[in-house]
Amino acid sequence: MNKKQNKDKKLLENLDRIVAGEKLLNDHGLDKDTKAALELSREMTSWPKSPSKEFKADLKARVTHQLAEEKKREVAKNPFSEFRDILRRPAWQLTFGAIGAAIIAGIIFLIVYLLNR
């Protein structure tokens, strides 16, 4: 690895640490140029802002509304889709499976009981 490649590697490693909010790696072993580039990087990572609470709440309400509208449209198109979705859920599959197994066991028990009578 030549000198430039080594410098680039150190720059990229430390850049990833800066954007992750971690401490620099081997801070003292860095050359002046790389340190300056990382200082600039640190400055730029402070730019992005977080969305305001009002905006977050408003957009979330809109997305939730859109999702509900979409579900309504789907149910109107296919009234059984909701039931099919329920059947897809593992908890319900397990419940229906257990009920089915209990019914089969009951029938077998009844047959055996009637035959032995």
Next chain:
Amino acid sequence: MMFNIIANTGGKKVSDDSREAYAVLYEQFMPKVYRYISFRISDDNMAQDLTSVVFEKALTKFEVFNPQKASFSTWIFTIARNTVIDHYRVYRKHEDIVTDVETKTTAQYPSPEDEVIKAENTKRLRIFLARLNKREQEAIILKYSNGMSNREIGEILNLTETNVGSILCRTIRKLRNSFVEWQNE
């Protein structure tokens, strides 16, 4: 788990599970998409409007999203990127970072002078960023706005991980040199 269900629908139908998945992904990615857009557009209101547009588009297209082809991150940031490009196209502006908006600073600096210096530095850096070519701008913005890995940036920009690394190193040094030259003027 949820992704398997979405993938199994074969892009034909949005099930309850995929709606739940979308809601979860929305919570996770909305702030990230907003940060990306606000890095490219410094007008807060416009950044918020475009973030809304991205998630409306994403919801409309969610039934054709295939996690086996690309991650949700790649998919949503591609939509965000195209939305910003469309925005500049509609407003007939050059596709670069807006630099003419007053830079806001947070009150974390010890004195008003420090705040002024910080604001001026940020404004100048934004100007230098706007002078970079599109690919360099995108790589820098994706890295600094959301701390993406070079591989993730490569997936969005259709570049290799190594290529992204080289672009980032070159561009950071270029920005640094422009900044130092300006300070020495």
